[in-house]
Amino acid sequence: MVKRHTSKHTCESKWQVRAFSARYIGNHYVEEIRANEKTTLKGLGQLVQKDWKMTPKRGKLGRARKFAFEIIYGDEVAQYNQLWDFGQELRRSNPGSTFFLLLDDAGHFKRCYFSFDACKRGFLAGCRPIIFLDGCHLKTKFGGILLTAIGRDPNDCIFPVAFAIVEVENTSSWKWFLTALKQDLGIVNTAPWTIMSDKQKGLINAVTELFPWLQGLIKAVTELFPEAGHRFCVRHLWQNFNKNFKGEVLKNQLWKCARSSTVAKWQENMDAMLVLSKTAHDWLEELPPATWVKAFQSEFPKCDVLLNNNCEVFNKYILEARELPVLAMILKIKCQITTRIYNKQLEAESMTGTICPKIRKKLEKHVEWSNICEAKPSGNGIFEIMERGTPYIVDIQKRSCSCRRWDLSGIPCWHALSALRHDKISPESYVHDCYSIERYCKAYEHIIWPCRDVREWDKVDAMAIKAPKIVKKVGRPQKNRRQQPEEKEGKNGYKKMSKHGTTIHCSYCGHPGHNKSGCIDYKLGLVPQKNSQKKVRAEPDVSDSDLEDVALVTTEHHLHTMAFVQQGRETYEPEVLTALIDEKASSQREQAQFTPLPDSAFIQQNVLSQMPVQPSTITKEGNLLRKRQVLAAAKLKAASERREVADQDKFDAAMAKLEQEELQRADAIEKKKSEALARKIANEEKKKAKREAKQLAA
Numbered sequence: 061m062v063k064r065h066t067s068k069h070t071c072e073s074k075w076q077v078r079a080f081s082a083r084y085i086g087n088h089y090v091e092e093i094r095a096n097e098k099t100t101l102k103g104l105g106q107l108v109q110k111d112w113k114m115t116p117k118r119g120k121l122g123r124a125r126k127f128a129f130e131i132i133y134g135d136e137v138a139q140y141n142q143l144w145d146f147g148q149e150l151r152r153s154n155p156g157s158t159f160f161l162l163l164d165d166a167g168h169f170k171r172c173y174f175s176f177d178a179c180k181r182g183f184l185a186g187c188r189p190i191i192f193l194d195g196c197h198l199k200t201k202f203g204g205i206l207l208t209a210i211g212r213d214p215n216d217c218i219f220p221v222a223f224a225i226v227e228v229e230n231t232s233s234w235k236w237f238l239t240a241l242k243q244d245l246g247i248v249n250t251a252p253w254t255i256m257s258d259k260q261k262g263l264i265n266a267v268t269e270l271f272p273w274l275q276g277l278i279k280a281v282t283e284l285f286p287e288a289g290h291r292f293c294v295r296h297l298w299q300n301f302n303k304n305f306k307g308e309v310l311k312n313q314l315w316k317c318a319r320s321s322t323v324a325k326w327q328e329n330m331d332a333m334l335v336l337s338k339t340a341h342d343w344l345e346e347l348p349p350a351t352w353v354k355a356f357q358s359e360f361p362k363c364d365v366l367l368n369n370n371c372e373v374f375n376k377y378i379l380e381a382r383e384l385p386v387l388a389m390i391l392k393i394k395c396q397i398t399t400r401i402y403n404k405q406l407e408a409e410s411m412t413g414t415i416c417p418k419i420r421k422k423l424e425k426h427v428e429w430s431n432i433c434e435a436k437p438s439g440n441g442i443f444e445i446m447e448r449g450t451p452y453i454v455d456i457q458k459r460s461c462s463c464r465r466w467d468l469s470g471i472p473c474w475h476a477l478s479a480l481r482h483d484k485i486s487p488e489s490y491v492h493d494c495y496s497i498e499r500y501c502k503a504y505e506h507i508i509w510p511c512r513d514v515r516e517w518d519k520v521d522a523m524a525i526k527a528p529k530i531v532k533k534v535g536r537p538q539k540n541r542r543q544q545p546e547e548k549e550g551k552n553g554y555k556k557m558s559k560h561g562t563t564i565h566c567s568y569c570g571h572p573g574h575n576k577s578g579c580i581d582y583k584l585g586l587v588p589q590k591n592s593q594k595k596v597r598a599e600p601d602v603s604d605s606d607l608e609d610v611a612l613v614t615t616e617h618h619l620h621t622m623a624f625v626q627q628g629r630e631t632y633e634p635e636v637l638t639a640l641i642d643e644k645a646s647s648q649r650e651q652a653q654f655t656p657l658p659d660s661a662f663i664q665q666n667v668l669s670q671m672p673v674q675p676s677t678i679t680k681e682g683n684l685l686r687k688r689q690v691l692a693a694a695k696l697k698a699a700s701e702r703r704e705v706a707d708q709d710k711f712d713a714a715m716a717k718l719e720q721e722e723l724q725r726a727d728a729i730e731k732k733k734s735e736a737l738a739r740k741i742a743n744e745e746k747k748k749a750k751r752e753a754k755q756l757a758a
C-alpha cells in the first residue's frame with residue numbers, strides 16, 4: 061500500500077532506453093499508421109519525439125513501421141499459404157469468378173490468375189471487343205509482375221477484366237495468361253477481337269525481326285489470337301523512334317502518319333517523311349501499318365485509339381496496392397473495383413440523354429468543326445461534303461464517310477454532321493449503340509459481393525504454398541518508375557533535352573567529333589568549308605537475339621493438377637444469352653446463381669458473315685505475290701485432283717502473269733522513290749547555288 065508519493069524526480073532523464081524498442085513503437089502507433097499508410101519515417105519520428113521526448117534512429121523507425129504493417133496486413137510470407145482458402149471463398153461469394161495457382165516442383169509460388177464474375181459479364185455485355193494488355197512491377201521484396209487485361213467501357217473509361225501475378229514477363233508467362241483469359245471469356249472465334257499492347261511486348265513476328273528485345277506477347281498473341289487484330293501504342297513506338305531519329309519535326313510527322321485515316325493521306329505523310337529523312341522513312345516502312353496507322357486498322361471494334369493509356373491509368377490506380385503483400389494486394393484490388401462499380405452505377409443514374417457524357421463532348425466538338433463544311437445532296441442519303449476545297453462522300457444509310465473517321469470510331473465526323481444538319485437529323489441518333497447509356501448500365505449492372513472474415517474461410521486441403529525465392533539485387537530497391545529522357549523536367553518545368561547518343565559538330569568547320577575549341581582549322585586561321593549536306597542518323601540495330609522458349613502449360617492442366625477445379629462446373633458455351641440475371645423486386649435478397657458467361661453483345665450485334673480483309677502495304681515487299689502463288693497453286697492442285705484441270709501450261713501462265721504484275725508494281729514504287737529523291741537533290745543543289753552566289757557577292 062502506497063502511503064506517500066513524491067512526484068518530483070531526482071534522477072536524470074535518458075535519451076536512449078532499451079525498453080523503447082521498435083516493436084513497442086509499432087504496437088503503440090499501429091492505429092496512426094493504419095489511418096495514414098503513407099506516413100514517412102520523418103513524420104513518425106516527429107510524432108514519437110512529441111509524445112515521448114525521444115529521438116529514435118531511422119533504422120528503428122523503419123522496423124517499427126514494418127511491425128505495424130505486419131499487424132495491419134499480416135505476415136507477408138504466411139499470406140501465400142492462405143491463397144487456396146481465398147480462392148475457395150471468392151468462388152463461394154462470387155460464383156463464376158476464377159482463381160487458380162501454379163506452383164513449381166518444390167511448392168514455391170510461381171503464378172496466379174484471378175478474375176471477377178461481375179467484371180467478365182459487364183465486359184461482354186457492355187464493352188467493345190478490344191483488350192488492352194500491359195504488365196507492371198510489384199514493389200515487395202519478392203518482386204514479380206502483375207499482368208492486366210483492361211477493356212474500354214461505353215464512356216471511354218477503363219474497365220478491368222482479368223489479372224495475373226507471374227514471376228517474370230516473358231513468352232511463357234504471357235501464353236499462360238492469355239490462355240487463361242481466352243478460356244475464361246469463352247472466346248472461340250478470335251477474328252472480331254483486337255489486342256493492343258505497348259513496346260515491352262512487341263507485336264507480331266515481323267516486328268520481332270526488327271526489334272528482337274520486344275519479344276513477350278509476340279508468340280502468345282499470334283498463337284492464341286491468330287485472327288485478331290494487333291495494335292501498337294504509338295507513344296511507345298515514338299520512344300523507340302526517338303532513340304535514332306530525334307527532333308520535334310520528325311516526331312510531329314510520325315504522329316501525322318499514325319493519325320492518317322485513309323491510305324492516300326498516309327502515303328502523302330510518308331512521302332513528307334521521306335523528304336525529311338530517308339532512314340526514318342525506311343524505319344517506319346518496315347513496320348506493319350495495321351499495327352500503328354488508322355488507315356489500315358479494322359472498323360469492326362469501333363475504337364480508333366492509338367495509345368495504351370487504359371493500362372497506364374489502371375496501373376496508377378492500383379499503385380498503393382502493388383506495395384502490399386500478395387493476398388492484401390488482391391483484396392485491395394477487389395475492394396477498389398467494387399467501389400468503382402458502385403460509383404459508376406451512381407453516375408449512370410445522373411446521366412441524361414441517350415449517349416454517355418464523354419461521347420457527347422466529342423460530338424459537340426465535331427459539330428463546331430462542321431461549320432466549315434458545305435453539304436451537297438445527291439439523293440438516297442448520299443452527300444458530297446466540301447471542306448476547304450476537298451470533297452468527301454458521306455453515306456448516311458451506311459453510316460460511312462470517305463475520311464473513315466465515322467467508320468473507325470462509330471461517332472459521326474464533322475462531314476457526316478454537315479449532312480445530318482442538312483436533313484435536320486439529330487446527331488445523337490446516328491452515334492453507334494456501343495456508346496449508349498443503356499450499354500453503360502449493362503456494363504456496370506453486376507456487383508462484386510464481399511468476402512467473409514479470414515477466420516471464417518473454408519480450409520482447403522491442398523499443398524502448402526511456399527513464398528517465392530528472393531532474388532537479391534544490387535543497390536536499394538526502386539519504388540518509382542525509371543523515366544525516359546524526354547519525360548524529365550527541368551527547374552522551370554520545361555522538358556529536359558537529352559544529348560545521349562548525339563554526335564557533336566564543330567560550329568566553325570561543321571565536321572563531327574569536336575567543337576570549335578578543338579578545331580584545327582580554327583586554330584590555324586583557315587577559311588571554314590562547312591559541309592552543306594544534311595546529316596542523317598544511322599539506322600537502328602536489327603540484329604536478332606536468342607530467347608529461350610519455355611514450354612507452355614495450359615490452363616486446364618493447372619486447374620486439374622492443382623486440384624482446384626469445381627466439380628460439375630459448367631463450361632462457357634459460345635451461345636447468345638438474351639437475358640441476364642434479373643433484379644428481384646422484393647427486399648429479400650437471393651443468393652447469386654452461377655450461369656455460363658454470355659457471348660460479347662457487341663460482336664453478336666455487329667457480327668459479319670466474313671470479316672473484311674484490311675489493306676496492307678506489306679504487299680510492296682512481295683508477300684502478296686507469295687500469297688497469290690500459294691492460293692493459285694492450291695486451287696489448281698484441287699482442280700487437277702478432280703480432273704478438271706490437267707494442263708500444266710495454264711499453271712505456268714498464271715504464275716508468269718502474277719510475276720509480271722509484281723514486277724510492274726515494284727518498278728512503279730522504285731520510280732516514285734527515285735523521283736522523290738531527285739526532287740530532294742535538286743532542292744539541295746538550288747540552296748547550295750544560292751549560298752555560293754551570296755558568298756561571291758560578299
